[in-house]
Amino acid sequence: MRPRIKTYIQGLDEQMDGGVPKGHVVLMSGMPGTMKSSVAFNILWNNAKEEDKKGLYVSLEQGRESLIEHMGGLGMPHDEVEDQLNIVDMGYLRMNMDTSAEQQSWMKIFKMYAENLHVSNEYELLVADSLPVLELLAEVGNRRAELFHFFGWLRELGVTTFLIAEASEDRNVVHDEDFLADGIIRLRKEQQGYDVSRQIVIDKMRSTKHNTGYFTLMHDGKNFQITRVIGD
Numbered sequence: 659m660r661p662r663i664k665t666y667i668q669g670l671d672e673q674m675d676g677g678v679p680k681g682h683v684v685l686m687s688g689m690p691g692t693m694k695s696s697v698a699f700n701i702l703w704n705n706a707k708e709e710d711k712k713g714l715y716v717s718l719e720q721g722r723e724s725l726i727e728h729m730g731g732l733g734m735p736h737d738e739v740e741d742q743l744n745i746v747d748m749g750y751l752r753m754n755m756d757t758s759a760e761q762q763s764w765m766k767i768f769k770m771y772a773e774n775l776h777v778s779n780e781y782e783l784l785v786a787d788s789l790p791v792l793e794l795l796a797e798v799g800n801r802r803a804e805l806f807h808f809f810g811w812l813r814e815l816g817v818t819t820f821l822i823a824e825a826s827e828d829r830n831v832v833h834d835e836d837f838l839a840d841g842i843i844r845l846r847k848e849q850q851g852y853d854v855s856r857q858i859v860i861d862k863m864r865s866t867k868h869n870t871g872y873f874t875l876m877h878d879g880k881n882f883q884i885t886r887v888i889g890d
């Protein structure tokens with residue numbers, strides 16, 4: 659069996675044969691504020707901390723400092739995993755590209771950076787936060803064809819990738835990336851009276867026997883954990 663990447667969301671890995679198959683391209687989808695970035699960061703942070711696995715987090719929307727502050731507040735200080743976990747944002751990429759690259763599209767710059775770092779640092783886990791921004795930067799013509807190439811490029815890179823995507827609440831809306839991805843982990847908020855609870859569901863995970871139910875997602879100040887949705 660293929661090696662697995664643990665999500666380090668307590669209770670979730672055993673619901674999917676121990677984790678995400680190595681090499682998969684997984685969408686982390688959800689509406690604004692559903693903790694997509696936090697959950698993806700949690701995977702990289704814990705893999706770095708517990709297993710010394712290297713990761714690259716490319717934040718295209720949120721600035722690096724803001725991301726580090728937010729994750730520190732969730733009990734994941736970057737300085738504890740500085741050697742294993744690289745975090746870059748648009749400003750960083752802009753500063754670190756040479757002038758000849760300035761003429762290139764942002765998608766090319768993203769790929770160039772990810773590829774170069776992979777050669778020098780051999781990271782195993784990649785997060786692109788987020789896919790819609792990457793698309794904007796790519797100035798996509800034929801969206802499906804461009805995405806097809808991008809997913810192929812990610813698989814060739816040989817890393818396990820988490821792509822943050824903005825899902826619509828309308829379950830009838832299906833995007834090209836939903837078919838292209840090897841897995842989809844979806845986050846949502848569910849209103850129960852005055853309370854809103856966070857939920858997580860594995861919509862798809864190729865080569866994996868996984869639970870398809872909704873789980874309540876909680877954070878205890880340090881770790882994420884799930885419990886079965888009552889009445890589900």
Ligand SMILES: Nc1ncnc2c1ncn2[C@@H]1O[C@H](COP(=O)(O)OP(=O)(O)OP(=O)(O)O)[C@@H](O)[C@H]1O
Binds near residue numbers: 696877
């Ligand atoms: N210290 C904390 N403990 C628990 N929850 C927090 C804490 N700080 C922020 N949050 C919650 O995390 C949410 C934001 O998480 P995150 O940035 O990961 O979401 P997101 O889905 O990536 O959002 P966006 O769509 O803006 O990118 C906030 O809306 C807030 O509810």
Ligand SMILES: [Mg+2]
Binds near residue numbers: 694
């Ligand atoms: Mg985010």
